[in-house]
Amino acid sequence: MTIDSEQHDPTARDRVAGPGLDRFYGVIPAGGVGTRLWPLSRAAAPKFLHDLTGSGQTLIRATYDRLAPLAGDRMMVVTGEAHQDAVWAQLPDLDRTDMVLEPEPKDSAAAIGLAAAILYRRDPETIMGSFAADQVIGPVEVFQAAVVEAVATAATGRIVTIGITPTHPATGFGYIRQGQALDVAGAPNAKDVAAFVEKPSEDVAREYVDSGEYLWNAGMFVAPVSLLLQHLQANEPELHAGLTEIATAWGSARQDEVMARVWPTLKKTAIDYAVAEPAAAAGDVAVIPGHFTWDDVGDFAAIARLNPARDSSGITVIGETPRVYSSKASGVVVTDTQRVIALIGVEDIVVVDTPDALLVTTTEHAQSVKQAVESLKAHGDHDVL
Incomplete structure (x- = not known):
């Protein structure tokens, strides 16, 4: 695979090949305040709007640039209403119809689910990839290669997560237990997900790392929107119904009214609980190991480590x-x-x-x-x- 160095150029999409990429849409959930980075990160200026690595780029801009060679101009951002102007300033190339504004935070299932519902109405064959706006990743080319494998695997009818190869027995992350290798064209590293595991104790985390069977759960999901919504409907039918009602009105004169009425009623829950874990139990989830560095910049110790x-x-x-x-x-x-x-x-x-x-x-x-x-x-x- 060849990645053009001009990652901000949407036309770079044509320079990356892989099964399913013609159906791929990048989604960037940009939420959360990052309270462990207070007083730098605040409600009005959360951590994804800061340059925390000394690179000259905010975290959300770096996320956009990592995905642009894969998705081109097929990008969507889900963020809070209060951050609209700041995100526009960071991502001036983003299409106005691809900015989804939340009236209030509702956790990842609502944010990612709404993106999926909107994209499904546009094209039910879409494969979406959800990547948080506040993570530090490198080398970029290794990350992009993992996404290409994830899209190829999703194209076979799977929800796919990219798990991070652990470097130490971290207790602050959930883990993914890898299962059997899958035979997927264009994804030689794809494996079945045996289970998602909650944050472990240090002794258990050390066992996970030593076994070589576990990956960190970084919350990266690539999936056919139809399959993601199918599992959301099965496990959180009321949340699915509310998101579908909003998506049905999206782009119409009723959009703001429906959003204001329905969004406050939606359940707060994580995408892991609403979709990923039950889908894994049903045998519908695969994982691509990510052999790149990854940091969620969770506190000031992380900033010291990164700088x-x-x-x-x-x-x-x-x-x-x-x-x-x-x-x-x-x-x-x-x-x-x-x-x-x-x-x-x-x-x-x-x-x-x-x-x-x-x-x-x-x-x-x-x-x-x-x-x-x-x-x-x-x-x-x-x-x-």
Whole structure:
């Protein structure tokens, strides 16, 4: 397979070959606040709208560019109404009819299900691929090769997930147990999914990694929209009915009225529970192992990991106007102020400096930032959330 380096060019679609790609539509769910990245990530500016890798690209732009050579201009984004202008600014080539705006967050089953329902009404033969807007992936060519295999497998009538080859016994991710190899033209690495497994303890996670049979569940799904909707209807009939009603009105004069009336009534549930797990039990799910690096940038420890210190200071600094002094210190500083930050004799420190909020913690306790956000919310400090 040949991937053109101009990944932002929608015409690059014609330069990638693979069974089913002529039916492929890329879908980017862009939701979630990323509370563990507060105060950088907030309701009005979630993590997918930030450059967290120093690449010069926001996470959603990087996601779009990874998919463009495969999907061309057949791309859809599902995001919150509050983020419409910011997403337009990041993705000016996105067709206006392919921006799906949620009045309020409803979790992944509603977001991905609505995209599938809209695409089904346009063309019931569509194969959609859902890839979250806030993940860091590389090398891009290895990811794209896995997607090509996933599309080829989906074209045989399967829901396909791309599982990540684990690098350590992570306890924060769900796992996928691989089953028998499948005989799929264009997808030599395709396997049956034996089971989806919830987040394990560290000892169990180590057993999973050592066995070589398990992959991390990164929430990447490629599927014929008809099959995805079939399983959604079987397992969440009320959710399916509501999404179908919205999709039926999509593009008409009734679109806004139906969305405003139906969306608030929809059940909040994850696509894993509503579709993937029951479909796997029915033997309808396959997996493609992804041999690329993957990070969901879940906290500031991840940012430190993705952005190693560039010099002997030991401090990773992210920001357009950083003024940081350090001595015998290590860690990460994220700043968008002019304030001078001096770090002396501290290890694995995390400092996030914004005009109205300051976070100081350590990489070890980075996951606990979410608790601070919950406390601020409970005390009514919504102005900084």
